[in-house]
Amino acid sequence: MSRLTSAAAIALAAIAWTAQAAERFPGVGRAATRAELRAWDIDVRPDFQGLPPGSGSVADGQKIWDGKCASCHGTFGESNEVFTPLVGGTTAEDIRTGRVKSLADPTVARTTFMKLSTLSTLWDYVRRAMPWNAPKSLSVDEVYAVVAYLLNLADIVPADFVLSNANMAEVQAKLPNRNGMTRAHGLWDVRGKPDVANVACMKDCPVQARVASSLPEQARGSAGNLADQNRAVGPVRGEGKPSAREAAPASMAEQARAAGCLACHAVDHRIVGPSLRDVAARYKGDASAEAKLVAKVRQGGSGVWGDVPMPPHPTLDDALARALVGWILGGAL
Amino acid sequence: MGSRLQRAPESFLDPQQIAAVQGGRREFLRGAFAAAVAATAATPAARAEPAGDSAILELPEHSRSLGQPVAARPYGMPSKYEHNIQRRQSPGLTRVAEASVSFAPLQGLFGIVTPNGLHFERHHQGWWDIDPSRHRLMVMGLVREAKVYTMDDLMRLPAVSRMHFIECGANTGMEWGNVAVPTVQYTHGMLSCCEFTGVPLATLLDDCGFDRAKGRFVLAEGADGSSMTRTISIERALDDAIVAWAMNGEMLRPENGYPLRLVVPGVQGVSWVKWLRRLKVGDQPFGTKDETVHYVDLMPDGMLRQYTSIQECKSVITSPSGGQQLLDRGYYNVTGVAWSGRGRVKRVDVSFDGGRNWRTARLENPVLTKCLTRFNIDWTWDGGPAILQSRAIDETGYVQPKINQLRAVRGTRSIYHNNAIQSWKVADTGEVSNVQAY
Numbered sequence: 001m002s003r004l005t006s007a008a009a010i011a012l013a014a015i016a017w018t019a020q021a022a023e024r025f026p027g028v029g030r031a032a033t034r035a036e037l038r039a040w041d042i043d044v045r046p047d048f049q050g051l052p053p054g055s056g057s058v059a060d061g062q063k064i065w066d067g068k069c070a071s072c073h074g075t076f077g078e079s080n081e082v083f084t085p086l087v088g089g090t091t092a093e094d095i096r097t098g099r100v101k102s103l104a105d106p107t108v109a110r111t112t113f114m115k116l117s118t119l120s121t122l123w124d125y126v127r128r129a130m131p132w133n134a135p136k137s138l139s140v141d142e143v144y145a146v147v148a149y150l151l152n153l154a155d156i157v158p159a160d161f162v163l164s165n166a167n168m169a170e171v172q173a174k175l176p177n178r179n180g181m182t183r184a185h186g187l188w189d190v191r192g193k194p195d196v197a198n199v200a201c202m203k204d205c206p207v208q209a210r211v212a213s214s215l216p217e218q219a220r221g222s223a224g225n226l227a228d229q230n231r232a233v234g235p236v237r238g239e240g241k242p243s244a245r246e247a248a249p250a251s252m253a254e255q256a257r258a259a260g261c262l263a264c265h266a267v268d269h270r271i272v273g274p275s276l277r278d279v280a281a282r283y284k285g286d287a288s289a290e291a292k293l294v295a296k297v298r299q300g301g302s303g304v305w306g307d308v309p310m311p312p313h314p315t316l317d318d319a320l321a322r323a324l325v326g327w328i329l330g331g332a333l
Numbered sequence: 334m335g336s337r338l339q340r341a342p343e344s345f346l347d348p349q350q351i352a353a354v355q356g357g358r359r360e361f362l363r364g365a366f367a368a369a370v371a372a373t374a375a376t377p378a379a380r381a382e383p384a385g386d387s388a389i390l391e392l393p394e395h396s397r398s399l400g401q402p403v404a405a406r407p408y409g410m411p412s413k414y415e416h417n418i419q420r421r422q423s424p425g426l427t428r429v430a431e432a433s434v435s436f437a438p439l440q441g442l443f444g445i446v447t448p449n450g451l452h453f454e455r456h457h458q459g460w461w462d463i464d465p466s467r468h469r470l471m472v473m474g475l476v477r478e479a480k481v482y483t484m485d486d487l488m489r490l491p492a493v494s495r496m497h498f499i500e501c502g503a504n505t506g507m508e509w510g511n512v513a514v515p516t517v518q519y520t521h522g523m524l525s526c527c528e529f530t531g532v533p534l535a536t537l538l539d540d541c542g543f544d545r546a547k548g549r550f551v552l553a554e555g556a557d558g559s560s561m562t563r564t565i566s567i568e569r570a571l572d573d574a575i576v577a578w579a580m581n582g583e584m585l586r587p588e589n590g591y592p593l594r595l596v597v598p599g600v601q602g603v604s605w606v607k608w609l610r611r612l613k614v615g616d617q618p619f620g621t622k623d624e625t626v627h628y629v630d631l632m633p634d635g636m637l638r639q640y641t642s643i644q645e646c647k648s649v650i651t652s653p654s655g656g657q658q659l660l661d662r663g664y665y666n667v668t669g670v671a672w673s674g675r676g677r678v679k680r681v682d683v684s685f686d687g688g689r690n691w692r693t694a695r696l697e698n699p700v701l702t703k704c705l706t707r708f709n710i711d712w713t714w715d716g717g718p719a720i721l722q723s724r725a726i727d728e729t730g731y732v733q734p735k736i737n738q739l740r741a742v743r744g745t746r747s748i749y750h751n752n753a754i755q756s757w758k759v760a761d762t763g764e765v766s767n768v769q770a771y
Contacts, residue, residue: 025540028486032471032479040471040611043552043562046620082428104635106746115629115637118620125622128560129458135558180637187641187750190599190675194645196742198732207688211758213511213769222424223515226656228417231441235665236657239764263399
């Protein structure tokens with residue numbers, strides 16, 4: 001029995017596979033093993049279902065933070081450089097009420113802790129997705145420590161705090177925005193009731209007689225040259241003047257086409273004349289081939305490949321003729 | 334009149350010449366082409382004949398020589414003349430390109446199908462091209478038997494192919510407060526529409542024997558670094574959600590979740606988890622990062638709406654649209670797309686005077702549920718200023734709202750679910766710009 005088969009047999013025995021008598025899709029899919037479930041079942045729910053046992057201190061969190069997190073989020077989670085700030089905008093009063101007052105203030109930019117209503121979310125996300133360039137690299141205790149440090153930065157727990165699976169629920173009860181979410185809206189259910197209503201007026205409908213908003217002058221051009229973002233045919237053009245595009249240097253195949261070679265010669269099969277690969281094969285190893293073929297191209301000839309003559313190409317530029325012959329002898333790649 | 338025309342088609346008549354044709358005068362031809370006629374005409378009789386368009390008179394190379402063989406490009410690409418039609422980032426919108434958006438060029442698209450290479454992108458921690466032979470889907474939680482499926486397994490199952498739109502919840506999110514971006518690519522380009530092929534999610538849940546009494550929610554999780562997770566309701570899961578491996582007849586593109594993604598018709602794109610690796614049935618919603626810290630809609634009183642999912646009825650005129658320039662006065666086929674996360678589009682009305690008067694547009698077939706619907710309407714531009722708007726109505730009778738109606742309820746800071754009527758102003762120069770008018 002192969003190693004693979006025996007491993008599978010053990011796994012099957014361990015989880016007591018029970019084939020269904022009336023299985024609809026026999027042979028499709030298999031039972032997950034316990035180890036597989038443990039490896040992937042990483043989500044933590046708001047009621048902390050899925051939260052693994054462990055703990056981490058604010059002090060340990062700070063060490064991990066300085067090494068792995070601060071470069072993006074700032075030493076105090078306040079940075080607005082790479083990502084929006086994590087910490088700020090919450091007060092002791094918010095911790096008491098569970099509603100972040102500054103969310104109603106249009107002048108205050110939203111931070112993570114202003115919005116966060118469930119502690120499980122932060123824990124779950126740090127474990128599954130952080131650090132940014134090495135997700136899932138933190139141990140369970142390290143995740144507790146990083147979350148503890150963030151909670152301390154947000155003035156929710158003291159500096160000597162140790163966060164653990166045993167006290168997550170206590171901390172949840174202090175989250176500044178724990179009461180700040182609502183599901184009372186019509187956008188969850190496909191048959192939900194819309195909160196905004198318009199009417200399909202068709203004639204002489206009431207409208208304001210002015211344009212309420214238009215693109216600010218300083219924003220014009222911010223999205224680049226619009227002439228380059230619209231098709232160059234059709235009923236409209238993009239605003240402005242199309243940018244000059246740098247023409248890509250023509251490939252040898254394109255130059256051969258432009259010179260008329262490919263009207264009679266294909267790369268890999270005979271048309272009127274021999275294929276270019278056949279020409280390359282015939283002259284392989286012949287040191288004088290280039291000079292012979294350049295002369296043939298310019299003067300024309302017949303007899304080598306049959307009776308159909310190759311017409312002369314007296315106007316073909318000499319350098320181009322040599323380049324084309326070189327390309328052909330190299331296999332016309 | 335000549336000044337009306339901003340750019341004549343290349344190598345053809347200039348504005349004065351077109352004006353002359355439109356004015357019923359033909360003598361310009363003799364003048365305009367006098368040099369060419371003089372150069373080629375040998376007789377006085379020929380001198381009296383007008384010449385014409387060089388695109389007709391001078392046979393092009395493609396009519397005079399041999400073209401390219403079959404399979405010269407084993408995977409075909411668009412014409413080199415179509416290089417302007419690309420997906421693009423909106424400058425300044427995000428700071429990290431791995432957690433960002435590229436917008437579909439709606440201004441250049443036709444019909445309702447988004448070409449796979451132009452489908453909008455939204456990634457949370459970068460995209461991957463995952464080896465399908467190593468990809469697995471696990472279905473677990475409140476099920477009789479947690480199961481693992483390979484791609485081989487999934488692609489043996491009874492498949493469906495259905496056309497649906499996908500729209501990011503934040504589409505048009507930059508325009509809540511005021512006009513912010515110039516073109517329909519940036520206002521509405523987090524929108525695409527494909528035919529998706531895959532196995533109904535209900536089939537997989539049944540295959541694992543999910544708990545019909547307690548199972549109320551399904552968590553979907555991706556295999557990327559972010560392991561993006563979203564909660565969907567069991568009603569959506571059992572209704573029309575698909576575990577899909579194909580779009581528009583080929584396998585998913587890596588940027589769109591190759592080899593496996595969730596399709597949740599009518600629901601915002603963030604729930605269509607890409608690189609799908611796990612589905613978990615539960616009795617409570619999961620409160621993930623992208624439904625607690627992001628994708629929550631801020632109301633004026635500071636309350637956040639959580640689990641907003643459905644994309645309500647919406648439409649937009651794609652041509653003419655912002656940042657474009659009409660070529661001239663006269664006839665235009667005004668065209669756009671409409672869609673609803675609650676079902677079929679029933680009707681689209683178009684206004685040319687900023688919403689005062691409306692006419693009903695033609696809907697092109699097919700008109701499918703939770704799918705883009707193309708509309709067209711005739712318009713003759715008289716050269717005067719105009720404001721173009723479209724207003725969609727879905728089969729529930731819901732009428733697409735105006736931005737001021739949305740703001741009256743939701744304020745200007747909710748980011749998500751802006752389905753307002755879009756206004757495009759046409760200036761007397763033929764320049765089209767993004768405005769808000771209501």
